[in-house]
Amino acid sequence: MKFTDYNHQANIIHHYIEEQLHHSYLKEFIDQPYIDRNRINFLLLPFMNGQRMVTQQEMKWISTAMFLHVALETHEKVTISEQDSLKERQLTVLAGVYFSSLYYKTLAESEDVGLIEVLSSAIKKINECKISMYKEEYTSIEELMEDVRIIETSIAAHFYEFFHQKEWVPLLSDTFLYNRLLQERLALKNTQDTIFINALASILKQSEEPADEHLILSAIDTTLEKIQKNIEVQLDRIKPVPPAVRELFMEFLPFTEPLTTTKLYAEEG
């Protein structure tokens, strides 16, 4: 299968997910849920089989994993901030629950009890890690990174394992972690406060002095560099990697773009 075919299939699934998540009243008050196309591409990977298109059933499986992802992301928007209107907050809570319930309903209708179990287990782990990150419960950067890895990867990793594609999980997990760190890096540069940055700052903080931006940035970049190397090694090791799959990972990982860590160092002097 070519990468363009991949994209075409991802488009169809994207539309299906949009349709399923549509709720007219929610739409009036809260932002439409963001559907991450890259994640759809990755969830397609277990079903890559020659030239054939994904089946209706496979499309539903992929969509349910996406419903869950969207549900969790929606609940991330429920904050303690008083800026949002009460109605907005109320509907954001309910939208998240509604999207989760669609995951259960879709899989219940197709009688995929096994996949319900596997994905529920992923949600459980993700929420445990989110609480640890929010409460800054770490003594080392490695511990924090491990939890971010779980938060970013669990749904897809459990999905891959369920469809007997375990061999891709380490590469997938590095890829998702890499991408999240890039986003966190960008947030830091834009002086945005995130739960991750707060957790990292709390590990790096010396006595009562808060960790400065350079220190946090350097910790992110060091990790990014390590993960990038890991990914490159894995892409070389897994042979033969079908060209479309290589392209899929490279699309998600802009190593060749100006965002590479070495270039960033050069740009920032």
Added chain:
Amino acid sequence: MKLNRIYSFLKTDIDQIEKELESAIESDSRLLNQASLHLLQAGGKRIRPVFVLLSARFGDYNIDSVKNAAVALELIHMASLVHDDVIDDAELRRGKPTIKAQWDNRIAMYTGDYIFARGLEYMTHIQNPEAHQILSRTIVELCKGEIAQIKDKYRYDQNLRDYLLRIKRKTALLIAVSCQLGAISSGAPEEVHRRLFRFGYNVGMSFQITDDILDLTASEEELGKPAGSDLSQGNITLPILYAMENPKLRAEIERVSENTSAQEMKSVISSILSSEAIERSHRVSRMYLDKALRDLEFLPQNRVKKTLKNIANFIGKRKY
């Protein structure tokens, strides 16, 4: 008489469910454990597990398989409570600080999502696809009901039908499904689990109407929250709908908002209590209860049937 005296013969099994609930919410995260336990230990009627256990007695009862449905339903209900407290900005539940009040919204959201996931995980111990289809459709309806409740807040032109549909989704369906899943999980005949669904639905409707009456008639101490909370949050319940048939009372009710003082609230409640709204609401609640009792007539005669009847009557007469 206390509710749990009615089904005291289930005590051993209910204790087992309670232990199972405790272990179900156990987590590697210390804070998550604390938050979930905080909610679990606040107690509750555990009415859904009780209905599961009782209904299962109409089939081949085996606590080891039936407990999965009982625990799953209670966990799903618990998760919805945690989320509801964020939605309602509630400080107290059963007289204790809510998770969002004790910690914050974010911890409440993570805890709610965690408990919900645990509920579904428990449910997957039941391999019967029909059970999952029934429960999943119910959860979707429950969500739609909650969304409709927000949509209908402070909407004074709503009618009885809007209210009934809302409480059906909000409360009655989960109780109905508790009865149905209990029967399904013990392999009871289809006719029995359909009857039990109807019974649970009618009991649930009656239960919610009673709850809505109590919001106006019970004391803050009994409710664990200020009296008239529904009204001050814009929830138009059955007694309010009836009270609004009187134009003068309607004008008073329409002036209520979240900023209404306790003194003003007391006066509005007093006006509602002196109308016929409460009595008429009781009559509707009683009508659903009678329907529930009639549903029971079609079930095999046994001790469980008598217990279900007693629970239904208790719910109809409860004072808080």
